[in-house]
Amino acid sequence: MYSGSHAITMDAKGRLAIPSRIRDQLVADCGGRIVVTAHHEERCLLVYPESQWQTLAPQVQALPNIQSASVRKLQRRLLGHAVPLELDANGRILLPPTLRDFAGLDKDLIVAGLGHRLEIWNEAAWAASNEDDSDSDELPPAALLLNI
Amino acid sequence: MYSGSHAITMDAKGRLAIPSRIRDQLVADCGGRIVVTAHHEERCLLVYPESQWQTLAPQVQALPNIQSASVRKLQRRLLGHAVPLELDANGRILLPPTLRDFAGLDKDLIVAGLGHRLEIWNEAAWAASNEDDSDSDELPPAALLLNI
């Protein structure tokens, strides 16, 4: 169960060091083998332990897509950007240029734990998405039962 | 299971190098023998390992088409553009001009893995299709159950 947000920096080569707290857990969960991909709606990256991904990916692939442009888009986002990566000796990963571009990443990033996955954001975009109150949709019934 | 997006360049002769990550898997799956064809709705190319294509093509061909213009269009796109190709010694393929024209390919391309197949896009068109939120249709119920 990942949680918390961490500010980190990406160097000129596109390498970023996973914060040690998260790293320890990633190594425990999956030996440091992860899959990084694009979020289906927002300009951020998703990080899954390999085992998580192996249950999610086939479900996404199996969606019927012949007559649904939005399913195809979902598949392009999730499958079409997914790259398996492994932590190097220094606990870093090298993000491919396509993923850097997708999420608009430059030097300053946020890595956030969200339960079974992580998210990687451009620091400014992360701040903006926390700022923004303009969500158009309502919370679903299950959420209304929560007592926070 | 193919995944990930890779930016590559096509040279003036229409040659393009399949990214090594994907290439290794293609060689493992089908010895580098592939079939490239046109997408039925979008201006991109589809790449199947030969074995995949041999199960898909007969199904498309067998669709009743007497009274359905859309089936005939589907068949023209998928069957009518399909070309068998083989990776050369440098891991490249030579795309016929008709397919280049169909997908509006020039120098900068994206090759994306989408499960059992690949897609080849003009780089600008790929970016636009990721950007575009104007999907008219809703996600199907199966997709709504996903917990990404």
Place this chain on the structure above:
DNA sequence: CAGAATTGGTGGGTTAAAGTGGTTTTTTGT
């Protein structure tokens, strides 16, 4: 409390591999 040691994070250089561009030879089609 001061100094030493360790850990986490960062940056750079080297080597091997991948990607790209061009030239020549062979084939194909007219």
Place this chain on the structure above:
DNA sequence: ACAAAAAACCACTTTAACCCACCAATTCTG
């Protein structure tokens, strides 16, 4: 037989993987 296109070959540039070194911060220890 000739022209055009594709295949094969070769050479160069760029990138990624690996290694090592450094700095900062925190912790441990005398």
